[in-house]
Amino acid sequence: MTNRKDHWESMFDHLGESDVSWFQHDVQPSRGLIKKYIGVKDGITDIGACASRLVDLLGADGFSDMALDDTFFAALNMTRCAR
Structure with a gap:
């Protein structure tokens, strides 16, 4: 085993990233809260990021100090390769 x-x-x-049950197709709720309460110059760490697309949208919104963390290399690698 x-x-x-x-x-x-x-x-x-x-x-694929969207084949797992926890993949979030619509990141708007998280994106909206971050934009409302965190400044674009503030640092953001996405814990349990998995294969997150949130970072792409936040980058488009002007956020640049972002870090993604997950226990699974393959999940983070999906995000890295998507760029």
Whole structure:
């Protein structure tokens, strides 16, 4: 039996980002709250970012000091490769 980390890494290797149940197609609720309460010059860390598209939209809104964090390299790599 594989360990949990290997299991989830394998899942990202075999599924597309939108094939996992936690993928957020509409990031508008999060985007709206961030734009309302955080300044564009403030730093933002997206914990559990997975294969987030939120960072793309926030970049378009003028935010530039952003960091994404997730325990799964494959998920973050999806976000990195999408650029």
